[in-house]
Amino acid sequence: MADEKKVPGVGTYDGPAGGWGALRAVAEALKGQLAVGRETSALRRVNQPTGFDCPGCAWPDPKHTSSFEFCENGAKAVSWEATAKRVKPEFFATNTVSSLWNLTDYALESLGRITHPMAYNAESDTYVPIEWEDAAWRIAQALNALPDPNMAEFYTSGRASNEAAFLYQIFVREFGSNNFPDCSNMCHEATSVGLPQSIGVGKGTVSLEDFDHCDALFCIGHNPGTNHPRMLSTLREVAKRGVPIVAINPLPERGLERFTAPQDPLEMVAGLSTPLASTFYQIKCGGDLGFLKGMMKWLFDEDARDLEGGGTGLIDWEFIKEHTVGVDALRADIDSTRWEDIEAKSGLTRAQVEDVARIYGQAKRVIVCYGMGITQHAHGTENVQQIANLLMLRGNIGREGAGICPLRGHSNVQGNRTVGITEKPDDALVAGIERAFGFKPPKHHGHDAVRAIQAIRDGHSKVLLCLGGNLAVAMPDPDATFDAMRKLDMVVHIATKLNRSHLIIGKEAILLPCLGRTEQDMQGNGLQSITVEDSMSMVHASEGGLEPASEQLRSEPWIVAQIAKATLPNTRVDWDALVGDYDRIRDKIEVVYPAFKDYNERIRHPGGFRLYIAACERKWATFDGKAHFLIARSIEEDPQLLGAYLTLTTVRSHDQYNTTIYSLNDRYRGITGRRDVIFINPDDLKASGLSHGERIDVEVIGPDAVAHDGTPRAVRGFIAVSYPIAQGTVAMYYPEGNRLVGLENFDQESGTPSYKSVPVALRASNKTGVPLDV
Ligand SMILES: Nc1nc2c(c(=O)[nH]1)N[C@H]1C(S)=C(S)[C@@H](COP(=O)(O)OP(=O)(O)OC[C@H]3O[C@@H](n4cnc5c(=O)[nH]c(N)nc54)[C@H](O)[C@@H]3O)O[C@H]1N2
Ligand SMILES: Nc1nc2c(c(=O)[nH]1)N[C@H]1C(S)=C(S)[C@@H](COP(=O)(O)OP(=O)(O)OC[C@H]3O[C@@H](n4cnc5c(=O)[nH]c(N)nc54)[C@H](O)[C@@H]3O)O[C@H]1N2
Numbered sequence: 001m002a003d004e005k006k007v008p009g010v011g012t013y014d015g016p017a018g019g020w021g022a023l024r025a026v027a028e029a030l031k032g033q034l035a036v037g038r039e040t041s042a043l044r045r046v047n048q049p050t051g052f053d054c055p056g057c058a059w060p061d062p063k064h065t066s067s068f069e070f071c072e073n074g075a076k077a078v079s080w081e082a083t084a085k086r087v088k089p090e091f092f093a094t095n096t097v098s099s100l101w102n103l104t105d106y107a108l109e110s111l112g113r114i115t116h117p118m119a120y121n122a123e124s125d126t127y128v129p130i131e132w133e134d135a136a137w138r139i140a141q142a143l144n145a146l147p148d149p150n151m152a153e154f155y156t157s158g159r160a161s162n163e164a165a166f167l168y169q170i171f172v173r174e175f176g177s178n179n180f181p182d183c184s185n186m187c188h189e190a191t192s193v194g195l196p197q198s199i200g201v202g203k204g205t206v207s208l209e210d211f212d213h214c215d216a217l218f219c220i221g222h223n224p225g226t227n228h229p230r231m232l233s234t235l236r237e238v239a240k241r242g243v244p245i246v247a248i249n250p251l252p253e254r255g256l257e258r259f260t261a262p263q264d265p266l267e268m269v270a271g272l273s274t275p276l277a278s279t280f281y282q283i284k285c286g287g288d289l290g291f292l293k294g295m296m297k298w299l300f301d302e303d304a305r306d307l308e309g310g311g312t313g314l315i316d317w318e319f320i321k322e323h324t325v326g327v328d329a330l331r332a333d334i335d336s337t338r339w340e341d342i343e344a345k346s347g348l349t350r351a352q353v354e355d356v357a358r359i360y361g362q363a364k365r366v367i368v369c370y371g372m373g374i375t376q377h378a379h380g381t382e383n384v385q386q387i388a389n390l391l392m393l394r395g396n397i398g399r400e401g402a403g404i405c406p407l408r409g410h411s412n413v414q415g416n417r418t419v420g421i422t423e424k425p426d427d428a429l430v431a432g433i434e435r436a437f438g439f440k441p442p443k444h445h446g447h448d449a450v451r452a453i454q455a456i457r458d459g460h461s462k463v464l465l466c467l468g469g470n471l472a473v474a475m476p477d478p479d480a481t482f483d484a485m486r487k488l489d490m491v492v493h494i495a496t497k498l499n500r501s502h503l504i505i506g507k508e509a510i511l512l513p514c515l516g517r518t519e520q521d522m523q524g525n526g527l528q529s530i531t532v533e534d535s536m537s538m539v540h541a542s543e544g545g546l547e548p549a550s551e552q553l554r555s556e557p558w559i560v561a562q563i564a565k566a567t568l569p570n571t572r573v574d575w576d577a578l579v580g581d582y583d584r585i586r587d588k589i590e591v592v593y594p595a596f597k598d599y600n601e602r603i604r605h606p607g608g609f610r611l612y613i614a615a616c617e618r619k620w621a622t623f624d625g626k627a628h629f630l631i632a633r634s635i636e637e638d639p640q641l642l643g644a645y646l647t648l649t650t651v652r653s654h655d656q657y658n659t660t661i662y663s664l665n666d667r668y669r670g671i672t673g674r675r676d677v678i679f680i681n682p683d684d685l686k687a688s689g690l691s692h693g694e695r696i697d698v699e700v701i702g703p704d705a706v707a708h709d710g711t712p713r714a715v716r717g718f719i720a721v722s723y724p725i726a727q728g729t730v731a732m733y734y735p736e737g738n739r740l741v742g743l744e745n746f747d748q749e750s751g752t753p754s755y756k757s758v759p760v761a762l763r764a765s766n767k768t769g770v771p772l773d774v
C-alpha cells in the first residue's frame with residue numbers, strides 16, 4: 001500500500017488464493033449459519049455423480065466423478081442455502097415491510113430461508129401467509145385482468161433448472177408473451193448476441209479437456225479466484241505444464257497470481273503455492289478494444305514481415321480462406337488504428353501489447369477465457385467479437401486445445417437460455433413448441449431486462465413475475481428501478497431467501513418459497529432430479545438430498561405449473577403429468593430441441609452429455625455458413641467516456657454471490673468488515689488531492705450526470721483506498737456502485753448494462769459515511 005495510514009478494515013493480504021485462508025473462511029461461513037450437521041452433509045454431496053450441482057458457479061467438474069473437490073466459494077453457496085435459519089410468518093407479522101426496508105441486503109438474506117407462501121397486506125403493511133391455491137388464483141387474476149399479455153414481465157435468474165425454465169417459458173408463451181428479461185441480459189448477453197454473428201453459436205467452444213492441450217491461455221476480465229474458484233485447479237495444472245498464462249485485468253487479482261490447492265497436502269503443509277499467470281498486465285478499464293486491436297496489429301505486421309523473409313507467417317491463411325469472410329475489412333480497420341491510440345486507451349505500452357501478442361503468435365493452441373470485464377461495456381458485443389477475430393486469425397477455433405471460453409455466471413444461466421428463455425424466439429423454437437404442445441406461440445420480440453424496466457417505468461407493463469433473483473438490486477440505477485417497480489399492479493417472487501426486491505410492493509405482492517438444489521424434490525412418481533448445463537455445454541443431472549427447509553416449500557416446476565393451470569383454463573399442456581415426473585418434462589424438451597435426443601437416457605450416465613456445438617467442428621451456423629471477422633469501428637469501448645477523468649468499474653467481493661452478501665470481507669483485496677470503499681491508484685489519489693482513508697464523494701460526469709429525480713448522480717461518504725489498480729481506473733463493489741450506472745447506459749447491440757465503465761470525478765466528502773454492519 002502506497003500510503004501507510006491505518007484505516008479500519010483496510011489492509012493487505014499476502015497469502016495465495018485457496019490455502020489455509022480458504023479453509024478458515026469456510027469454517028467461518030459454516031459457523032455463521034448454525035446448522036453444521038445439515039450443511040456438512042450437504043457439502044459431501046456437492047458435484048458428486050449422484051449428488052447435486054453446486055449452485056455456485058458454472059465451471060464444469062471433471063466428469064462429475066471426482067472425489068469432493070474443495071471449493072471455498074462453493075461451500076459458502078451451499079451453506080447459505082442449507083442454513084438452519086428460517087424467516088417464518090411470525091417474523092413477518094411483527095416486522096412491517098417498511099421496517100424491513102431499513103435492513104441491509106446482507107441482513108435481509110441472513111434471516112434465513114422463507115418457509116411459507118406469503119401475500120402482502122396493505123392494511124398492516126406486512127406479509128401474511130396465504131395458501132398455495134389462493135396464491136396461484138390471485139396471480140392468475142392479475143395476469144388475466146391485463147388487456148394485453150405483453151403487459152406482464154417474466155424474469156428468470158440463472159439458478160433455475162432446465163426443467164423449471166422450460167415449463168416457465170411454455171407457460172409464458174401459451175399466455176401470449178415473449179417478455180423474458182433474465183439475468184443473462186446483465187451478464188453474457190454480449191456473448192449470446194456477438195458470437196453467433198462471428199462463429200454461429202453464442203456459447204464457448206472449449207471443453208475441460210482442451211485445457212490439457214493448450215500452449216497458451218489468456219484470462220481477460222474475469223476473476224477466477226472468487227467467481228469460478230474450481231477453475232483454479234485447472235489453471236494450476238496448466239501452469240504446472242509450463243504453459244504461459246496471460247492475465248489482462250485492471251486489478252491485480254490474487255486468484256490469477258498464485259494458488260495453494262487445499263487438496264494438495266504438500267503445498268498446504270509446506271506453505272507453498274503455484275504461480276499462475278506468467279504475464280500480468282494491468283489494463284485501463286475500458287481498454288480491451290484497443291488492446292485486442294493492438295495484438296492483431298502486431299500479428300498482421302509480423303506475418304507480413306515473416307512471409308516476406310521467406311517464413312511461413314503467423315496467420316493461418318488457409319483456415320481463413322476456407323472458413324471465413326471479412327478478413328480484408330478487418331485488416332484495413334486494424335491498419336488504420338494507431339499505436340498512440342492503442343497505448344492511450346489501453347494504458348499499456350506498445351512493448352507490452354507486443355509482448356503478449358508474441359506469446360499468442362508463438363503458441364500453436366490458444367484458449368481465451370473472458371468474463372464481465374469484457375461484456376459489461378457499451379461496446380461489449382464488439383469486445384467479444386474482437387476476441388473471436390483474434391482467435392480466428394490463427395485458426396484457434398474448432399480444434400483441440402484451442403477456442404473461446406466465456407465464463408458464464410449463474411450455475412445454469414446457459415441452460416436457461418438453451419431451453420427457451422429468450423425474448424427473441426427463432427423459427428425453430430416456435431415450430432418446436434407447436435410440435436410438442438399443439439399451440440402457436442407468439443413470434444414478436446419481447447422485452448429484455450433493460451426494456452422490461454423501461455416498460456414498467458413508463459406504465460406499459462403492470463405485472464412482474466420473478467423466477468428467482470433480485471432484479472431491482474441487480475439492475476443499474478436502483479432509485480429509478482425501485483420507483484418504477486412501485487407502480488406495478490402485482491409483483492410475484494419465487495425465491496429461497498428474502499431480498500430487497502421482495503420489499504418493493506406495488507399494489508399487490510406475493511412471495512412463493514421454493515426448494516433449493518440441495519433439497520429433496522418429491523413428486524407423484526417419487527424423488528426427482530433436475531438437469532443443468534455448465535459453461536462448457538455439459539448437461540447433467542442434479543439431485544438434492546436434504547430434507548426441505550419447510551414442509552410448505554414446493555419445487556420451481558410445481559409452482560410454475562400451478563400458476564399456469566390457474567391462469568390458462570384452456571391450456572393445451574398437461575401440467576400435472578409433467579410435474580409428476582420430470583422425465584416427462586425432459587421428453588418434451590427433446591421434442592422442442594432435437595439436440596437433447598435421448599435426454600433421459602444420457603443424463604443417467606455419470607457426467608451427463610455435451611450438447612453439440614457446431615463451431616467445434618468448424619461448421620458455422622451463420623447465414624452464409626462462414627465464420628465472420630467483424631469490425632469494431634473505433635477503440636472506444638465506452639464512447640461516453642471521452643475526456644473522462646476516471647473510469648469506475650464495479651466488481652464482486654470475495655464474500656458475495658451477486659446481490660447476496662455472505663460477509664463484509666474481501667480477503668484477497670485486504671478488506672475486512674466493510675464494503676463502503678473505492679479502490680484508487682495512488683497517483684490518481686494524489687492528483688485528485690485526496691488521501692488514503694479519506695471519505696469521498698463519487699460523482700458521475702458526462703451524459704449520465706443527473707439522476708432521474710434531477711439530483712446529481714452520486715454516492716457519498718465512501719472510503720478512498722490507495723490500491724495498485726491500473727491508473728485511470730477506480731473500482732467499487734456491486735451493488736453499492738449501481739447507483740452510479742444510468743439505466744440508459746448499455747450496449748445498444750445486446751442491451752448489457754455498462755456496469756464496468758462509468759466516468760466519475762472524486763471529491764472530499766462532508767458525509768460521515770454509510771452505516772457498516774455485521
Ligand atoms: N463466488 C461467486 N461466484 C460467482 C458470482 C459471485 O458473485 N460470487 N457471480 C456469478 C456470476 S452471475 C457471474 S456473471 C460471474 C462473474 O465473474 P467475473 O466476470 O469474474 O466477475 P466480476 O467480479 O464482475 O469481475 C470481473 C473482472 O474483470 C475485471 N475488470 C473490470 N473492468 C475491466 C475492464 O474494463 N477490462 C478488463 N480486462 N477487466 C476488467 C475486474 O477487475 C474483475 O477482476 O461469476 C459467477 N460466480
Ligand atoms: N454494478 C453491477 N451490477 C451487476 C453486475 C455487475 O458486475 N456490476 N453483474 C450483473 C450480473 S452478471 C448478474 S447475473 C445479475 C444477477 O442478478 P440476479 O440473478 O437477479 O441476482 P442474485 O443476486 O443472483 O439473486 C439472489 C436471489 O436469488 C434467490 N435464489 C437463490 N437461490 C434460488 C433458487 O434456487 N431458486 C429461486 N427461485 N431463487 C433463488 C434468493 O432469493 C436470492 O436473494 O446482476 C447484475 N448486476
Ligand SMILES: [Mo]
Pocket residue numbers: 183186187188408409410
Ligand atoms: Mo452473471
